[in-house]
Amino acid sequence: MELAVEARALSKRFGDFVAVDGIDLEIRSGETFALLGPNGAGKTSTMRMVSTVSPPTSGSLNVLGMDASGYGRQIRSQLGVVPQEDQLDSELSVRENLMIHARYFGQSWSDAGRRAEDLLEFAQLTDRSKARVETLSGGMKRRLTIARALVNEPQLVLLDEPTTGLDPQARQLLWDRLYELKERGVTQLLTTHYMDEAEQLADRLVVMDGGKIIASGSPTSLIEESTSAEVVELRLPEGVTIDGDLPFQVETLRNKVLLYADDGRAALSHIQELGIEPTGSLIRRSTLEDVFLALTGRQLVD
Amino acid sequence: MSIVLSGFLNPVFTMLTLGWGVGSLVDDPAALGTEDYVHFVGPGVLAGSAMLQGGFYSLWQALGALRWEGMYKNAVRTPASYIDVLTGRLVWGFLRLTFSSFAFLVVLLLVIGWSGWAALLAPFVAGLTGMATASPILAYSSAQENDKAFPIISRLIVTPLFVFSGTFTPVDSMPDFIAGIVKAFPGYHGIELARDLLNERAALGPSLGHLAVLLVWIVGGWILARAGFRKALTS
Numbered sequence: 001m002e003l004a005v006e007a008r009a010l011s012k013r014f015g016d017f018v019a020v021d022g023i024d025l026e027i028r029s030g031e032t033f034a035l036l037g038p039n040g041a042g043k044t045s046t047m048r049m050v051s052t053v054s055p056p057t058s059g060s061l062n063v064l065g066m067d068a069s070g071y072g073r074q075i076r077s078q079l080g081v082v083p084q085e086d087q088l089d090s091e092l093s094v095r096e097n098l099m100i101h102a103r104y105f106g107q108s109w110s111d112a113g114r115r116a117e118d119l120l121e122f123a124q125l126t127d128r129s130k131a132r133v134e135t136l137s138g139g140m141k142r143r144l145t146i147a148r149a150l151v152n153e154p155q156l157v158l159l160d161e162p163t164t165g166l167d168p169q170a171r172q173l174l175w176d177r178l179y180e181l182k183e184r185g186v187t188q189l190l191t192t193h194y195m196d197e198a199e200q201l202a203d204r205l206v207v208m209d210g211g212k213i214i215a216s217g218s219p220t221s222l223i224e225e226s227t228s229a230e231v232v233e234l235r236l237p238e239g240v241t242i243d244g245d246l247p248f249q250v251e252t253l254r255n256k257v258l259l260y261a262d263d264g265r266a267a268l269s270h271i272q273e274l275g276i277e278p279t280g281s282l283i284r285r286s287t288l289e290d291v292f293l294a295l296t297g298r299q300l301v302d
Numbered sequence: 303m304s305i306v307l308s309g310f311l312n313p314v315f316t317m318l319t320l321g322w323g324v325g326s327l328v329d330d331p332a333a334l335g336t337e338d339y340v341h342f343v344g345p346g347v348l349a350g351s352a353m354l355q356g357g358f359y360s361l362w363q364a365l366g367a368l369r370w371e372g373m374y375k376n377a378v379r380t381p382a383s384y385i386d387v388l389t390g391r392l393v394w395g396f397l398r399l400t401f402s403s404f405a406f407l408v409v410l411l412l413v414i415g416w417s418g419w420a421a422l423l424a425p426f427v428a429g430l431t432g433m434a435t436a437s438p439i440l441a442y443s444s445a446q447e448n449d450k451a452f453p454i455i456s457r458l459i460v461t462p463l464f465v466f467s468g469t470f471t472p473v474d475s476m477p478d479f480i481a482g483i484v485k486a487f488p489g490y491h492g493i494e495l496a497r498d499l500l501n502e503r504a505a506l507g508p509s510l511g512h513l514a515v516l517l518v519w520i521v522g523g524w525i526l527a528r529a530g531f532r533k534a535l536t537s
Contacts, residue, residue, distance in 0.1 A: 014537070053378055053536050073381045081379040087372025104380035152380075 002029040003062070004156050004187040005050055010059035012045045019045035021211035022059065029155075032178075032188040034198040036288065037208035038298070043191035044084060046208075047160050050189065051081050064155055077105060080149030080157040084164070086141045090134040094125055094144055097133060102151040115151055122177065123147035139170030146177060157181065159190040163197060175200055195288035207292060214295050219288060226291045230264035233257075234271070235280035242276065251293060260290070310405040313351040317344050317410065320470060334472060336501050343470055344410045348424055349431045349496040350469035351406075352399045353489040356432030357460030359395050360439035361452045367391070368444055368534045375535060384535040388527055391440070392433050392520070400429030410500070420499045427499065427516075431492025434516040435463070437523025444530025468493045491515040 005027040012020040020042040027033045035043040048054035050063055052072035061068040063075045088097050095116050102112035120126045123143040128136065136144065142162065149157055162178065163171040178201055182188060192198055198205050199219045206216040215222055228248070234257045236242070242250050247270070248261035261267035264283035271278070293299060317340075325339030336342040367374050374387050382390075403425035411421065439455065446452075466480070467473070467489030473481050484490050491512040498504035 051379060055536070073383065076379060077381045079379075083372075083375070083379070085372060087376045089373055101376070101380070104377060104382050106381070 002065075003027065004029045004031075004064060005033075005189065006060075006062040007050075008060045010046070010049065010061055011057050012042070012049060012054065013057045018211050020049070023206075023208075023211075023213050025206070025213075027187065027189055029187050030185050031203040032182050032190070032201050034202035034205035035189070035191040035208055036193070036195070036198045036205050036292070037191075038193055038292075040210075041208040042211040043208055044160055045211075047158050047189070047191055051079060051158055052076055077152065078155045080152065080154035082145050082149045082157070082159040082162055084160040086145045088133045088141060088144060088148070091132070093130050093132055094136070095120065095129045097144060098148055098151055101148045105152040107151070112151070119147040119150055122150070122180075124173070137170075139166050139173065142166060142170070142174060143177065146174070150181075154186070156187045156189065159188060161191055161193070163192075163194065171197075195292070198288055205288075207288075207295060209292075209296055215291065222288065222291050223286050226294045227286045228260040229262045229286060230267075231284055231286050231290055232259040232261060232264045232267050232271075233282040233284065234259065234268075234278040236276070236278055240276060242271065242274075244274075246270070253299065258290070258293075260286075260294075308355075310402050312355075313347045313403075313406045314409050316351060317347045317406075317413075320347070324470070336497070341414055341501055342472075342497065344414055345424065345497040345500040346469040346493050348403060348406055348410060348500075349428045349492040350464050350467060350489060352403055352428035352432035353435045353467065353492060354460060354464040355399060356395065356434070356436035357439055357456070357463070359432070360436040360443050361456060361460075362449055364391070364440055364443050365446065365449055365452075368531070369447070378535045384531045385528055387535065388440075388444075388524065388531045392437055392524065395436055396429040396433045399432040400425050403428035414500070417500050418502050420502065420504055424496045424499045427492055427496045427513075430513070430516045430520070431488060431496070434488030434492065434519035434523075435460070437520045437527065439523070441523045441526035441530060444527050444534060446530075463487055463489045488516050488519040 003026055005025055007023060007025040009022045009024065010020060011018070011022050023046065035046060037043055045054065049056050049061060049068065052063065052068050052075050055069060064078055066075050068075060089100065092100065098116040098119055099109070099112045102115060107115065120129055123146060125140060125144060125147065128140065133141065133144070146159070146162070159178070163174050166174065175197075178188065190201065202219060204216070204218050205222070206213045207222070208214065215226065217225065235255070236257060241252070242257055248259050248267050251258040251260065259267045259271070268281055268283065289299070320343050322340070325343065328334070328339045331338045331342070334342040377387050378384050407421065407425050411417070439460070442455070443452070466476070466484055467487060468484065473484050473490055476484070495504070495509055495512040498509065
């Protein structure tokens with residue numbers, strides 16, 4: 001199988017600080033792959049190494065079949081990068097941002113212009129073509145940044161926290177665009193600390209924490225392997241706790257209690273039979289958030 | 303637009319106030335080696351103000367482009383490398399200064415009269431003088447994470463060089479010790495060369511000598527600035 005990214009024992013250190021600690025990655029051509037983890041897990045450092053902007057401290061890294069340390073220029077010519085901060089040129093118009101970026105890839109002005117029209121349409125920004133970037137909303141800037149990453153028709157697109165800071169509507173619109181890219185066969189590597197984003201978009205993912213990969217697989221397989229099918233979220237009155245021998249796992253968090261049970265309804269009845277009356281309860285499917293909690297004992301987003 | 307205006311109007315006003323204002327106080331223009339004081343100070347301001355602007359181009363403006371704004375960070379995600387970005391910054395600075403120096407040259411020639419085709423080379427010399435100052439300062443500023451030391455560089459290095467590099471008074475009239483220091487810096491050579499070109503007295507040998515000094519500063523700065531650019535853009 002063709003691999004878009006292949007990393008072995010990849011590490012990145014800044015002085016004494018270990019940002020990425022010997023990870024292995026295999027990302028197949030055409031798939032959407034997510035790096036999931038809290039802030040400081042090493043996701044962005046990994047992305048910067050894959051984009052050949054940051055040299056690895058040790059380990060091997062192949063991107064699109066080329067060695068990242070020797071073929072940076074060739075790799076970058078086939079890569080699209082959506083950085084965490086948009087880094088658009090705020091003094092230029094929407095269209096000019098795309099044109100200038102295309103020129104870095106050696107495209108002629110006329111080719112760049114034609115490509116810009118297509119991308120503006122893809123990003124649903126055609127009517128804002130002449131607007132200065134500083135007048136755009138956060139969601140529009142994000143879509144423009146994604147459009148910019150596509151000017152060179154990349155084989156691999158890297159997206160660092162693509163929807164952080166966007167409202168739900170803007171997120172949904174962005175996910176639609178990314179899904180369309182996936183249907184066109186573009187390989188995507190994205191980082192996120194949103195579990196629902198990884199579940200929505202990713203075929204496979206790795207969970208990172210403290211620079212290491214602590215779990216990998218498809219979203220469903222990770223949920224099946226690491227946690228129960230359902231979760232009951234309880235809010236309890238002041239001073240009430242749940243302990244003792246129970247047929248399911250209990251996780252007490254700051255402001256709620258989670259019951260991990262394959263049958264949520266039965267678990268809730270069980271608690272009520274013990275004489276505990278929650279002030280609120282919710283039965284839901286397990287998510288990757290629960291996987292992270294089960295693996296690390298910590299919540300992903302505080 | 304503001305760039306062109308400041309690049310053009312600054313030297314024009316400097317030349318007019320000093321050329322005619324101070325010039326009227328110069329008793330013996332012959333001691334300057336030029337026809338009158340305007341012939342002396344005009345070319346001096348042409349290259350000298352390019353030097354001044356070259357210095358500023360490598361302070362706040364450079365740190366902004368490198369660290370505070372995203373354009374350079376964006377550029378290195380394309381086939382361009384950090385070295386391309388560095389080279390591009392210096393080439394762009396050269397073109398910008400050469401362009402604004404041409405505008406200044408037009409005004410200067412209206413004042414001093416046509417002085418031969420060699421005068422048309424003077425704006426290029428001004429552009430090189432600017433970059434010969436910009437390049438080594440860029441080697442320093444690109445390695446900085448903040449602008450704390452910039453006011454000192456600006457006041458103690460860039461501005462004094464503008465004043466003492468022979469812009470307004472002949473360097474050889476200064477004490478030997480100071481003249482020796484001034485001649486090690488690129489500003490003096492750019493100003494001398496511009497002055498020779500605009501006074502119909504540029505000889506090949508000395509001109510190439512001045513040019514060589516400018517190029518050494520540009521290339522030397524470029525070599526040293528690579529480390530700062532690498533650290534800021536690709537760590």
